[in-house]
Every structure is written in structure tokens, then in C-alpha cells.
Amino acid sequence: MSKTIRIGTRDSELALWQAHTVQKKLNGLGYKTEIIAVKSQGDIILDKPLYELGITGIFTKTLDIAMINGQVDIAVHSMKDVPTALPIGIVQAAVLERANTVDLLIHKGNLDFLNSYGTIATGSLRRQAQWLHKYPNHKVVDLRGNVNTRMQKLQDNEWNGAVFAAAGLERINLKPDTYINLDWMIPAPAQGAMMVVAMADDAFSLEALSELNHVETEICTYIERQFLRTLEGGCTAPIGALASYNENTDEIHFQGALFSIDGKQKLVVERKYDISEWKKLGFNAAKEILENGGTELMAEIKTQLKK
Incomplete structure (x- = not known):
């Protein structure tokens, strides 16, 4: 454990709290760490255009670039801010146990x-x-x-x-x-969860972070983000999703919804699924929305957002 894992974070109070939480957990496992707060910058020039790397997240972009440039080893994010498609070379390394979703x-x-x-x-x-x-x-x-x-x-x-x-x-x-x-409000996909990302070829950091992963949270947020990705909402469309696991019945309760921007239209799916269905649950729920008016509503939303 000679390598010091450099933890990248934004410099807000909340972002630093999240980074320090990951740092404490890694230190407790015997790893050396260092926190590097990265200021968001408007224009950063790389050898390749950002769109070729698939970087779209407004809150994660700067840290993605810092990782790709070798300035930090891992980055800690509020999971709901992370685009469903990670940049080339960057992978999800751990999802910490979820906090309040409300x-x-x-x-x-x-x-x-x-x-x-x-x-x-x-x-x-x-x-x-x-x-x-x-x-x-x-x-x-x-x-x-x-x-x-x-x-x-x-x-x-x-x-x-x-x-x-x-x-x-x-x-x-x-x-x-x-x-x-607001218990009637469906949260953002992965709300309340923290994701840690690392470079795909950084075996040392990946092994360290694997010990922090919370499987139940990983599965539930996977379902919610798959729902979001299938609806093609990115991080901006009015999409809510929440999956929760009941260990007594071995079921996943899922609620997902797509709204029009003005709130007048609401398309929702809510039901219980057997845990064995989790890998395609978000996809199937989103398809149900799309087949019941969601395709037209998503097209309308995208048109409005381009104006």
C-alpha cells in the first residue's frame, strides 16, 4: 500500500464532505490518501474534443479531465450528477451506502x-x-x-x-x-448516493475502492440510472426514479416517472419486481413509459430545451 491515492473533488463544502468521507474509509483500510480540490474551469483544452470523450456532466467534467490528465487518481461525486455514460477510460469503482433520498x-x-x-x-x-x-x-x-x-x-x-x-x-x-x-416528489435517479470513479487501468485504486462498495445501493441506483438512460434524459429532463429493496420479500419496489416541463403531463410506472429481474428492470420500466406516450413527450421536451 505504498501508493498515495489522490482523491479529486470539487471545492464546495458538500463536495469536500463527501471526499473526506471516502478518505476516512480508505484510511481505515490502511490506504494512504490525499485530497485535491479542483476548481471548475470554463475552457480546458485537451488533445481530443470533449465530445469524443463523452464528457457531458456539468458538475463532473472538470474532475473527469483531471483524472484523464493524471492529476488525480479517483473522483467523488453525488451520483445523481453523474451522466449515465462515463467518459472513455473512466469506470464506476464504488457506490457508497445510500443516505436519505427525499x-x-x-x-x-x-x-x-x-x-x-x-x-x-x-x-x-x-x-x-x-x-x-x-x-x-x-x-x-x-x-x-x-x-x-x-x-x-x-x-x-x-x-x-x-x-x-x-x-x-x-x-x-x-x-x-x-x-x-416532500414524500410525494419522486427523487432524481441515484439521489442520496455517492459514486467514486477511477481510471479503468488503475488496478490499485479499483481494488481499494471495491471494499467501499455497497451492493444494495449499487443495484438500486443501477436500475434508476438504466431507467434514465433508456428514456434518454441525461441529467436535465424531468425524470424521477426510485428503487428500493425489501429483503423480507426479495423484491424491488420501483417508481419511475416522466413529466412535461410545465408539469401538466405525468407518465408513471410503479410496481414490485422480483430481485431476479433487476438487470433489465430499469430498461423495461422505461420502455413501458415510452410506449405509453413517453416517446412523444421526450421529443417535445428536447425541442423545448433547444430553444
Whole structure:
């Protein structure tokens, strides 16, 4: 164990928390590690165009490039931010045990607006579509930035509330008292899970990370991401998916949905499957959506996103 594993991460508080969590686990197994925080850069020139490498994730691109260039050995991501197609040469090395999958509404102490008119902030098309589906009279405004920045923007504006992933707020102790669980909102595929990636030819790092992998979370997130990939949603279309395993019945409960951007249309599939079906479960569920109006709705969404 002489090699020091260089852990790449974005430099936000949440990203660093995730990287330190992986570092502690690797150190506990006897591996030497070093954390390297990489600043996102707008323009990075490589020998090959990014599209040839298949790099599409806005949150993962810089770390992918740092790995390909040999600046870091592994990278830690919120799994829901990772494109379903990884860049050439990079592989999924571990999925850590999942945290809370729920979305939260952070509000300002008064929930009267839920029964009338309100303004909610989110940078997620999935959250926007589901909010408008339930509250068609509300207005949804864009909210971007890391968790800390978004929390501050909520305080600085006249919005009634904003939607956040519970896992992120809980990990860095930012969850306020003024929240409600949105248990009706289907989470993003792989929400609450952390993925660690490495280079395909880095046997040392791959062996180390294999010891961190949580099989149940790996299977459930695989199903959700297969559903997303089959719908061809990337990370931007209003698609939600959640798979959970019941060890008592040996079944997977799956719920997946595709929404129109304005929330008026909702196509959903929900049922229990035997665990033996897991490898094609996400694919089959997505095909069911596509065959029941999803193909036309996805075409409409893509047209709208190009405008």
C-alpha cells in the first residue's frame, strides 16, 4: 500500500464532505490518501474534443479531465450528477451506502402559500415539473449554485421556499427547522448516493475502492440510472426514479416517472419486481413509459430545451 491515492473533488463544502468521507474509509483500510480540490474551469483544452470523450456532466467534467490528465487518481461525486455514460477510460469503482433520498421544501415559517399562490425556487427541471404538477398556480424560479449559495439566495429573496435534497443538507448540518418532507416528489435517479470513479487501468485504486462498495445501493441506483438512460434524459429532463429493496420479500419496489416541463403531463410506472429481474428492470420500466406516450413527450421536451 505504498501508493498515495489522490482523491479529486470539487471545492464546495458538500463536495469536500463527501471526499473526506471516502478518505476516512480508505484510511481505515490502511490506504494512504490525499485530497485535491479542483476548481471548475470554463475552457480546458485537451488533445481530443470533449465530445469524443463523452464528457457531458456539468458538475463532473472538470474532475473527469483531471483524472484523464493524471492529476488525480479517483473522483467523488453525488451520483445523481453523474451522466449515465462515463467518459472513455473512466469506470464506476464504488457506490457508497445510500443516505436519505427525499426532497425537502425549505420555507420561511409560513405555509399559507401552499393553499393559494406562491413562488418556489429550484434549478432542477424534475423538481419544477413535479411542483407545478401539484401546485399549478404557483411560480417556479431558477436557483443555482452550491448548497450554501442556494440557502443564502433563499434568505435574500422574497420567495416562499426552495427545494433541496435532504441528503446534502443533512451531510453538512444545514437543514433548518423550517422544512417539510416532500414524500410525494419522486427523487432524481441515484439521489442520496455517492459514486467514486477511477481510471479503468488503475488496478490499485479499483481494488481499494471495491471494499467501499455497497451492493444494495449499487443495484438500486443501477436500475434508476438504466431507467434514465433508456428514456434518454441525461441529467436535465424531468425524470424521477426510485428503487428500493425489501429483503423480507426479495423484491424491488420501483417508481419511475416522466413529466412535461410545465408539469401538466405525468407518465408513471410503479410496481414490485422480483430481485431476479433487476438487470433489465430499469430498461423495461422505461420502455413501458415510452410506449405509453413517453416517446412523444421526450421529443417535445428536447425541442423545448433547444430553444
